[in-house]
Amino acid sequence: ETGVTQSPTHLIKTRGQQVTLRCSSQSGHNTVSWYQQALGQGPQFIFQYYREEENGRGNFPPRFSGLQFPNYSSELNVNALELDDSALYLCASSLESPSYTEQFFGPGTRLTVL
Amino acid sequence: GDSVTQMEGPVTLSEEAFLTINCTYTATGYPSLFWYVQYPGEGLQLLLKATKADDKGSNKGFEATYRKETTSFHLEKGSVQVSDSAVYFCALPNTGNQFYFGTGTSLTVIP
Numbered sequence: 001e002t003g004v005t006q007s008p009t010h011l012i013k014t015r016g017q018q019v020t021l022r023c024s025s026q027s028g029h030n031t032v033s034w035y036q037q038a039l040g041q042g043p044q045f046i047f048q049y050y051r052e053e054e055n056g057r058g059n060f061p062p063r064f065s066g067l068q069f070p071n072y073s074s075e076l077n078v079n080a081l082e083l084d085d086s087a088l089y090l091c092a093s094s095l096e097s098p099s100y101t102e103q104f105f106g107p108g109t110r111l112t113v114l
Numbered sequence: 115g116d117s118v119t120q121m122e123g124p125v126t127l128s129e130e131a132f133l134t135i136n137c138t139y140t141a142t143g144y145p146s147l148f149w150y151v152q153y154p155g156e157g158l159q160l161l162l163k164a165t166k167a168d169d170k171g172s173n174k175g176f177e178a179t180y181r182k183e184t185t186s187f188h189l190e191k192g193s194v195q196v197s198d199s200a201v202y203f204c205a206l207p208n209t210g211n212q213f214y215f216g217t218g219t220s221l222t223v224i225p
Contacts, residue, residue, distance in 0.1 A: 004157075033212065033213075035213075035215075040217075041217055041218070042120075042203050042218050043213075043215045044215075045213065048212055090158065092213075102148070103160075104160075105157040105159070106157050107157040108157045
């Protein structure tokens with residue numbers, strides 16, 4: 001069974017640029033969630049994708065957008081990067097279910113905005 | 115809204131000491147509760163969970179009991195090891211399986 005993978009591992013961008021982060025969900029999982037973890041903080045929910053549709057969004061501006069593909073992999077896009085976007089971005093996959101289920105996390109992408 | 119509040123860190127303990135990390139929650143209904151652990155340079159891993167009141171989750175010597183009356187889910191371990199050094203996060207999901215995480219408690223265990 002393959003776990004959640006993310007790419008790239010590290011990324012350095014400058015303010016105003018755009019970035020795309022990628023995530024492959026764990027085998028059999030159809031739901032992907034993205035989180036932003038600033039240094040020394042807990043992960044903050046950005047949004048979730050289920051069946052290629054956005055299925056909930058946290059308190060993040062529209063310049064944070066995403067996609068989910070038919071194979072359940074996902075992308076997180078951030079436009080007009082700001083210094084405060086520097087963080088570890090975590091992807092988590094799960095099975096959509098009426099009951100609360102465990103989320104399986106990838107190792108994250110460390111984004112640095114200069 | 116739903117939230118979790120975790121005890122502030124960092125926590126430094128000697129090997130074989132007793133560990134408690136406090137977590138309280140605010141939620142509508144009775145969600146499952148989780149503890150995740152993050153080792154240096156890695157993503158989050160599920161440590162343990164409890165799905166209903168009075169349930170006790172346990173794993174790798176860690177335990178936490180879901181206390182509805184005190185809205186708490188404190189993490190405990192009787193004898194910590196150097197390898198337990200990590201950041202610990204309490205978490206709860208809302209109705210959309212979207213997780214709220216605490217701010218994390220950093221644990222350092224010294225030999």
